[in-house]
Amino acid sequence: MLDLKSKLAAAGLVTKEDIDRIDKPKGGGKKRSRRGGRGSDRQAAGGAAARGGAPRLAVATLRTQSKGAQYDAVRRFIERVRLDDPARPPTEQAQTFHFTTAKGQIGRLVLEPEVLGWVQDGGAGLVAYMSNHGLAHAAVPAAAARELAELFPLWLRVLKGHPEAGRLEADEAPASEPGPDGGPEPTPS
Numbered sequence: 001m002l003d004l005k006s007k008l009a010a011a012g013l014v015t016k017e018d019i020d021r022i023d024k025p026k027g028g029g030k031k032r033s034r035r036g037g038r039g040s041d042r043q044a045a046g047g048a049a050a051r052g053g054a055p056r057l058a059v060a061t062l063r064t065q066s067k068g069a070q071y072d073a074v075r076r077f078i079e080r081v082r083l084d085d086p087a088r089p090p091t092e093q094a095q096t097f098h099f100t101t102a103k104g105q106i107g108r109l110v111l112e113p114e115v116l117g118w119v120q121d122g123g124a125g126l127v128a129y130m131s132n133h134g135l136a137h138a139a140v141p142a143a144a145a146r147e148l149a150e151l152f153p154l155w156l157r158v159l160k161g162h163p164e165a166g167r168l169e170a171d172e173a174p175a176s177e178p179g180p181d182g183g184p185e186p187t188p189s
Contacts, residue, residue, distance in 0.1 A: 055080045057147040071130040074148065078129045082138040083115045099126055099137075102154045102169050107137055115139050125159030128152075 005022075008014045057077050062070050090110045097116055101107045109126065111119065118124035118139070125145030128137050140148070142159060149156035149164055159165040 054141070054143065057144070057151065059147060059150045062151055070151065074129050074151070075131060077144070077148075078127070078138050078140065081140050081144045083118065083124055083141065084109065084111055084139045086138075097126070099158050100166055100168070101157070102128065102167070104168050104170065107157070109137055109139065111139060119158060120160070122160030125162070125165065126157045128155040128157055 005014070005019050009016065009019060055077060057074070062073055065073075091112060093113050094110050095113065095116055096108050097111050097119065098106055098108050115124060118141075119126060123142055124139050125142055126137055127140055127145050127148050128135055129148070130136075137157065145156055145159045146162065149159075149162070153164050154167055154169060156162065156165050156167075
């Protein structure tokens with residue numbers, strides 16, 4: 001039985017050089033998962049930030065882009081920094097964490113004890129973001145949550161000590177119309 005590489009080579013779709021290049025291990029043979037190897041202690045979550053290698057959200061650049069580009073950049077950012085793993089089934093120790101959504105409804109995430117502890121002590125926060133399937137929520141490091149809140153303040157759902165966390169859409173005042181002198185129209189009392 002031939003493997004896929006042999007079948008592709010036999011069909012003339014790839015060359016022997018292509019196969020050798022793909023088979024050659026990258027980074028000295030050390031394999032890493034797509035999400036990066038997150039350790040199990042608190043310092044592992046902040047370790048990349050201490051080394052200066054933590055992903056950053058380019059808020060100033062994103063403000064000038066379209067909503068679609070902003071959503072896409074935020075989605076990629078969340079996928080790199082999120083602390084919870086939606087692809088892995090929760091362990092028996094995992095607990096449900098309830099929070100208020102921007103519409104005032106109750107949302108929930110099932111978090112492992114370590115991540116739950118970070119959320120409760122302020123080392124991590126819960127944010128909303130636009131996934132490929134609609135609005136979703138994730139646990140991210142506190143610095144990432146603050147960066148996202150600069151771009152989309154209502155998406156910061158839980159972050160201990162942050163004054164903007166948990167705001168509701170109903171709390172957002174509509175922008176007032178400019179008055180005749182260009183300033184804001186006075187509101188009737």
